[in-house]
Amino acid sequence: LARYAVAGNPVAHSRSPAIHAEFARQCGMAQAMSYERLLCPLDGFASTVQAFAAASGRGCNITVPFKFEAHALAARLTQRAQLAGAVNTLRFDAASEGGWLGDNTDGAGLVRDIEINAQRPLAGQRLLLLGAGGASAGVLGSLIARRPAEICIANRSVDKAQALVDQHANWSFEHGVRLSAHALRDCGQGFDVLINATSASLAGAGVPVSPEVLRPGALALDMMYGPAAAPFLDWARAQGAEPRDGLGMLVEQAAEAFELWRGARPDSAAVLRQLRQELA
Ligand code: ATR
Incomplete structure (x- = not known):
């Protein structure tokens, strides 16, 4: 049995x-693999994951x-x-195959x-x-690769947004994407797509930007x-935007990981529909 875990x-x-x-189940691999939860002590990520790998973890x-420790x-x-x-x-992967491969499927x-x-x-x-925290850093490269005209990164602390811009300067240049850093109160208006990757809502802080950032009919997506x-999502709907939560991203990043491990592409859309029904 090939074991996987979060x-x-x-x-x-x-x-x-x-x-x-x-x-x-969709890919006919239910008997061949398992997927479990792996709770890691805050100071014991590497040892927990290494023990899992040694016990048939794939x-x-x-x-x-x-996510940063895993990168290391x-x-x-x-x-x-x-x-x-x-x-x-x-x-x-075995050492003879190059050793453990780290990927990021969030973007x-x-x-x-x-x-x-x-x-x-x-x-x-x-x-x-x-x-401009970990959630934004994780997806920015993939967004740039789709060649939008521009990506404005707005953050409470502008220096963190600027650091992300600097880290992606070559990548955005190669793809012809204008990349810029802004304060939340001063990030322009009329965007086609708004992506909320802050944890402001967890802090009970509400939506940190003004409604003019949305053009009519814009897509407004929260990663949560x-x-x-x-x-x-309520705020976005009230502005005439199309609201979208992070459930689709969750299912799609999982599908990308599944494909990396198993070499098969699952029907992510069907799983998303199913999840939405369960949560409704
Ligand atoms: P994550 O991994 O979820 O991105 P993080 O790295 O702690 O977590 O980043 C949290 C993000 O939410 C940051 O961009 C943070 O802004 P700062 O960089 O200025 O701290 C943003 N954030 C958190 N609480 C916020 C609030 N009340 N208003 C606006 N932005 C907030």
Whole structure:
């Protein structure tokens, strides 16, 4: 049996085991693999994951707060994981095959949710990305690769947004994307796509930008889902934007990880529909 897991702290509420179990069933691999929760002590991520790998573990997803440690632990990194500076998927390849591979599927998951599920091709569009923490860093490279006209990064502390811009300067230049850093109060208006990657709602702080940032009919996506996303989605709807939560991104990043591990592409859209029904 090939074992996989989501490693984090906490992991009790993770939806990943249910999502991967359904992917495995779809692909006829339910007997060949398992997917579990791996709670790691805050000071024991590496040792917990190493023990799991030694006990038939073949790979894991990584969630808060270990994505940076996972990046350090990988023997090699995909280009998107290098750009993100963080790893959400490890594949435990043998040393003879090059050692553990670190990938980051968050950005590809977000892009797929926006372009395929929400049917909003990003090429030529104006994007506003709120937040400059780990969640933004994880997806920025993949957003740039879709060649939008521009991406404005707005953050409470502008220097963190500027640091992200600097880290992606070459990548954005290569793709012809204008990349800039702004304060939340001063980030322009009329964007086609707004992505909330702040944790402001968890802090009970409401939506940190003014409504003019949205053009009529814009897509307004919060990376969170469930009650945490509700204030942002209500606000977006009230502005005439199309609200979207982070459930699609969650399922799509999982599908990317599944494909990296198992070499098969699951029907992510079906799983997303199913999850939405369960949560409704
Ligand atoms: P994550 O991994 O979820 O991105 P993080 O790295 O702690 O977590 O980043 C949290 C993001 O939410 C940051 O962009 C943070 O802004 P600062 O960089 O200025 O701290 C943003 N954030 C958190 N609380 C916020 C609030 N009340 N209003 C606006 N932005 C907030």
